[in-house]
Amino acid sequence: MNSLWPLLITLIYVAIAMMIGLRARGGQASRANMNSLEEWGVAGRSMGPVTLYLLIAAGSVSAYTFMGAPGWAYSKGVAVFYVAIYLAYLALIAWYFGPKVWQFGAEFGHVTQASAIADRYQSPALGALASLVMAVGSIAYAVLQTVGSAYILFVMSGGIIPVWLGVVLVLASIAVYLYASGQRAIGRTNAFQGVLMLVVAWTVGLWAVHSATGGLSFSAVFERIQSEHAAFLTLPGASGDMSFSFWTTSIIVSMFSFMPPVWTQWMSASSARTIRRSATWLPTYYVVILPMVIVGFIGIYSLPDLARADTVALEYAMQHLPVVLVGLLGAGTLAASMSSSEPFIHSVSLSLSKDVLQPLLKLSNATTGRLARLMILPIMALVIAPLAIAEPGSLVMILLVGLGFASQVLPAFIGMFFWPRASRLGVMAGIVAGFLVTVAFTTLWPHPLGIHAGFWGLIINLPIFVGVSLVTPATQADVVERFFRIAAPRGLTRLGKKAAP
Amino acid sequence: MRRLLVLPTSRAGWGLLIAFLTLIAMGTWPMIGWVNRATLVLGLPLIVVWSYLVIFSCVVVMLIGNRIVERDNHE
Numbered sequence: 001m002n003s004l005w006p007l008l009i010t011l012i013y014v015a016i017a018m019m020i021g022l023r024a025r026g027g028q029a030s031r032a033n034m035n036s037l038e039e040w041g042v043a044g045r046s047m048g049p050v051t052l053y054l055l056i057a058a059g060s061v062s063a064y065t066f067m068g069a070p071g072w073a074y075s076k077g078v079a080v081f082y083v084a085i086y087l088a089y090l091a092l093i094a095w096y097f098g099p100k101v102w103q104f105g106a107e108f109g110h111v112t113q114a115s116a117i118a119d120r121y122q123s124p125a126l127g128a129l130a131s132l133v134m135a136v137g138s139i140a141y142a143v144l145q146t147v148g149s150a151y152i153l154f155v156m157s158g159g160i161i162p163v164w165l166g167v168v169l170v171l172a173s174i175a176v177y178l179y180a181s182g183q184r185a186i187g188r189t190n191a192f193q194g195v196l197m198l199v200v201a202w203t204v205g206l207w208a209v210h211s212a213t214g215g216l217s218f219s220a221v222f223e224r225i226q227s228e229h230a231a232f233l234t235l236p237g238a239s240g241d242m243s244f245s246f247w248t249t250s251i252i253v254s255m256f257s258f259m260p261p262v263w264t265q266w267m268s269a270s271s272a273r274t275i276r277r278s279a280t281w282l283p284t285y286y287v288v289i290l291p292m293v294i295v296g297f298i299g300i301y302s303l304p305d306l307a308r309a310d311t312v313a314l315e316y317a318m319q320h321l322p323v324v325l326v327g328l329l330g331a332g333t334l335a336a337s338m339s340s341s342e343p344f345i346h347s348v349s350l351s352l353s354k355d356v357l358q359p360l361l362k363l364s365n366a367t368t369g370r371l372a373r374l375m376i377l378p379i380m381a382l383v384i385a386p387l388a389i390a391e392p393g394s395l396v397m398i399l400l401v402g403l404g405f406a407s408q409v410l411p412a413f414i415g416m417f418f419w420p421r422a423s424r425l426g427v428m429a430g431i432v433a434g435f436l437v438t439v440a441f442t443t444l445w446p447h448p449l450g451i452h453a454g455f456w457g458l459i460i461n462l463p464i465f466v467g468v469s470l471v472t473p474a475t476q477a478d479v480v481e482r483f484f485r486i487a488a489p490r491g492l493t494r495l496g497k498k499a500a501p
Numbered sequence: 502m503r504r505l506l507v508l509p510t511s512r513a514g515w516g517l518l519i520a521f522l523t524l525i526a527m528g529t530w531p532m533i534g535w536v537n538r539a540t541l542v543l544g545l546p547l548i549v550v551w552s553y554l555v556i557f558s559c560v561v562v563m564l565i566g567n568r569i570v571e572r573d574n575h576e
Contacts, residue, residue, distance in 0.1 A: 016538060078546050078549055081549055083547060084552050084553075084556060085528040085552055085555055085556065086528075087529070088555065088556040088559045089524075089525060089559070091559060091563070092521055092524065092525075092559055092562075092563070095566065096521075147520050186564045203532025217539065218544050218545060219543075219545070220544075222544060222545060222546060223541065223544075226541060226546075231538040231539075232572045233539040233546040233548070233550070234535075234537050234539050234546075234548065235533070235537050236537065244530040244531075244533065244534055244537075245530065247529070247530065248529040248530040248533070251528060251529055254528070255525075257562050273571075275571065276563075276566075276567060277567070279563065280560060280563040280564055280566075280567060281560060283556045283560050284557075285555065286556055286557075286561060287553075289550075290553075305547060345531050383513075385515055398554040411549040417507060418506060418507045419505075419506055419507075420505050420507065424565075484507070487507055490510040490511075491504050491510065492505040492506060492507060493505070493507070493508040493510070494505050494506075
């Protein structure tokens with residue numbers, strides 16, 4: 001690319017995001033103590049419904065929407081829509097569990113997912129274990145998003161900004177506002193990034209349709225695909241690897257992967273009702289996926305020989321769209337990757353400080369708050385940046401294993417929301433067994449019988465969790481009672497009969 | 502305690518649980534197999550239209566859920 005406009009537009013986006021992030025602690029928040037876990041970690045539990053809507057929406061829509069999703073449409077076809085469906089199901093999860101998690105946080109002082117687990121099972125060791133293993137998946141995810149950001153800067157600058165410099169620039173920008181304003185910065189920047197992504201996706205998508213067909217209707221694109229490449233319109237897709245069983249189990253496993261940043265987002269809401277209101281409308285945001293996927297479908301016949309499927313949207317834009325739109329696409333993609341990586345970096349820092357280092361070193365809450373804030377710097381400089389620059393080939397594998405583990409923590413949540421008898425040892429046994437099966441079925445024998453490895457893990461995990469829970473001591477009654485006063489405000493059910501709360 | 506579980510305690514609660522399970526069934530096998538045809542509806546592949554029907558049905562069910570929760574006045 002010869003024009004400097006795309007790079008300029010992308011850099012303007014970075015500058016605006018930084019300004020918004022730094023100003024996030026203005027007003028009432030400027031008087032708040034950013035060294036406290038409540039403020040830096042969960043924004044003083046202050047977020048309103050619109051900010052929360054955009055925070056969760058932008059956080060869940062990663063660079064995948066602008067690169068991976070068009071790439072999947074380009075290589076597989078409609079199989080890509082499993083993502084839109086599971087994202088909508090995540091809204092159902094947020095609607096039911098979010099208000100309860102918020103109440104746990106408000107009443108018991110939790111600021112992380114792992115601290116809720118440690119409290120429910122009266123086991124700091126289980127909390128630390130959950131924190132550490134969730135950190136593996138979270139860091140891998142943040143690294144992948146950072147690699148995506150650096151790649152965008154590399155392309156938008158026509159190669160002037162090498163990947164290593166792009167990594168440094170992006171992480172430095174995030175570090176400045178994340179250190180200064182914590183979760184408030186994530187809320188404000190994600191709100192901006194969420195709106196930007198929606199506008200960019202639809203503008204680029206409609207422009208691409210117009211350039212490909214001369215009109216604005218998607219039907220001309222799909223009529224051509226139907227007549228020339230019909231396999232792209234059904235499962236298992238053009239590459240033949242999205243069977244019904246893989247579609248179904250991928251959705252179920254993804255739906256039950258309670259990632260730590262999502263809990264932090266729920267706990268940042270101003271009230272339980274706020275979460276329910278935001279979750280209700282959350283699925284509407286996922287119309288953002290449709291226009292970018294259309295660009296992937298256009299690529300099937302207009303760019304048939306691409307070496308890398310996930311570059312289809314960028315390649316099409318650079319060949320067919322005005323430079324300003326290429327710049328906007330760069331900004332939108334960068335927004336998507338930054339808005340997804342910063343909650344993970346924040347959450348890892350918060351949880352390692354609160355759930356691992358605080359109990360280990362017997363730190364006070366004030367010291368832990370300062371530590372959490374500073375911890376983002378070594379996490380970025382010593383872990384994320386080197387990994388993003390080195391781009392190890394096993395990164396995607398680390399991510400898959402990490403996400404596989406996330407779904408294996410399900411027993412901990414069953415014991416928190418549905419089954420008071422769940423014991424600490426039952427949860428640990430279920431997680432370890434499920435994790436080992438998931439690792440084996442991700443690395444050694446990938447997805448046997450076309451069923452997602454995480455689903456195999458759950459098939460082993462859940463019976464072990466129930467069996468071991470029934471033969472090991474339950475958590476003390478007063479702890480279980482205070483959790484289930486929130487989880488089951490109208491009481492529990494015993495074999496069809498209602499029991500006292 | 503071993504037989505205690507959290508289950509809906511009202512007809513509206515059961516209705517909401519059934520609606521949630523129906524939504525999940527709509528997006529997965531076997532129902533997704535019934536719309537797995539290379540036909541176009543409103544200019545879009547049938548499975549895409551179905552996906553967005555599931556997505557917007559989630560909004561409708563949650564809106565109804567909000568009315569139930571707020572009517573019963575508990576979180």
